[in-house]
Amino acid sequence: MTAATTAANPESAHRGFITASVMLATIMQALDTTIANVALPHMQGTMGATQDQISWVLxxxxxxxxxxxxxxxxxxxxxxxxxxxxxxxxxxxxASMLCGAAQSLNQIVLFRLLQGVFGASLVPLSQAVLLDTYPRERHGSAMAMWGVGVMVGPILGPSLGGWLTEYYNWRWVFYINLPFGLLAWFGLAAFVHETPIDRSRRFDLLGFGLLSLSIGALQMMLDRGESLDWFASPEVITEAILAGMALYLFIAHMFTHEHPFIEPGLFKDRNFSVGLLFIFIVGVILLATMALLPPFMQNLMGYPVIDVGYLLAPRGVGTMIAMMAVGKLSGKVDVRHMILLGLMLTSLSLWEMTLFNTDINGWDIVRTGITQGLGLGFIFVPLSTITFATLAPRYRNEGTALFSLMRNLGSSIGISAVI
Incomplete structure (x- = not known):
């Protein structure tokens, strides 16, 4: 690297430290999407809550x-x-420390809400920082490293959560974030440079309000629909109507307002628009199967929670192997071919899972998990790379946020479809 190159991008001299810092932030947030799930019964006992009440923690x-x-x-x-x-x-x-120290249901629900508020930007900002830190020809490798945290975190969350709950107590599923958070903060403070600030940018309050209402109502409907018997419940019907109407009004507002909350120019990029659709599908597959397997293994097959974690962990190993392979193959193999390979492996694993019954053994779960992990790894990294390949740099912060949002919405819909 020449001195001129380093001067043009001062972050390039510290890429390793920057990557490690944002990876810690990514893993911290990604783990929390699933790590608390296995601890819910223990929280329920401590708080004296009902099943419906404790679900508000999630x-x-x-x-x-x-x-x-x-x-x-x-x-x-x-x-x-x-x-x-x-x-x-x-x-x-x-917020994680407060969750661990909570003494009542109301406290832990409030602190989990704060976790969600602050954690919302961690994954998209991590992706945006890496895209700006690495040159375009190395975006594939950068997304491979970032993808390890995004994809493996939710997969290993139940395993780590089960182990912490079994050998310590449920509070440690939140305390575990402290070392990750401290190291990430010091790394960001020392090595990441500030971006230009635009004080003139106006806040579209109406646009934000409409989008928030739509997303919030949709998430409430998906999360509570199963327990309320879906559209037999007036609450679910109301939430569905609110979500649909607010989304329609938001889209109309976005294309007519002078300074909309989300720039319509984002969606003129075909790679970005198609990428949002595909990452939504990946989100459905990723967490739908993860939500279905643990209760199947515990309630129908009689596995203890710690064994469930061990049997599901190889799925994350498969994902890591695929992502590292993609990092090496980036620039040498057409990303579309890697996505096709990933789709084939994922489809094979899903077909095998349709044959699952109570007579299967642990090896069947491990084998299909590794296959699906490999498939998702070969899809996610090339998809992340190609989605932002032609998007203007000024749209990256908004683009990465929408990319993460679509993955999360897909995950919510996938979980609701199978539970």
Whole structure:
């Protein structure tokens, strides 16, 4: 690397430290999407809560994160990406400590809501930082490293959560975030440079309100629909109507307002628009099967929670292997061919899972898990790369937020479809 190159991009001299810092933030947030699930029965006993009440520990986090994720683009443009990133890490870590120390159901629901608010921007900002830190020809490798945290975190969450709950107690599923948060904060403070700040950018309050109402109502419907018998419930019907009407009004507002909350120019990029659709599908597959297997293994096959974690962990290993392979193959193999390979492997694993019954053994679960992990790894990284390949750099903060939002919405719909 020449001195001129380094001067043009001062972050390039510290790529390793920057990558490690944003990876820690990514893993911290990604783990929390699933790590608390296996601890819910233990929380329920401590708090003296009913099944419906304890579910708000998950609902509050999911809804808050979904609502505030699209706000990432505006916040970073108005106050700077580094500043927002560091505040998000601090807020998420402190909220995690408060969750671990909570003494009542109301407290833990409130602190989980705060976790969602601060955690909403961690993954999209991590992706945006890496895209700006690495040159275009190395975006594939950068997305491979970032993808390990995004994809493996939710997969390993139940395993780690089960182990912590079994050998310590449920509070440690939140305390585990402290070392991740501290290391990530110091790394960001030392090595990441601030982006230009646009104080003139106006906040589209109506647009944000409509989008928040639509996303919030949809997430509430998906999260509570099964327990309320779906459209037999007036609450679910109301939430569905609110979500649909608010989305329609938001889209109409976006294309007619002078300074909309989300720039319509984002969707003129075909790679980006198609990428959003595909990552939505990946989200459905990723967490739908993850949500179905643990209760199947525990309730019907009689596996203890710690064994369930061990049998599901190889799925994450398969994902890591595929992502590392993609990092090496980037620039040498057409990304479309890698996505096709990933789709074939994922389809094979899903077909094999349709044959599951109570007579299968642990090896069947491990084998299909590795196959699906490999498939998702070969899809996610090339998809992340090609989605942002032609998107203008000025749209990256907003684009990465929408990319993460679509993955999360897909995950919510996938879970609702199978549970």
């Amino acid at each position: 609902t509050s986090y999911i809804v808050a994160a979904a609502i505030f994720m699209p706000l990432t683009g505006f916040l970073t443009a108005r106050w700077g990406r580094k500043r927002i990133f560091m505040w998000a890490v601090v807020g998420f870590t402190m």
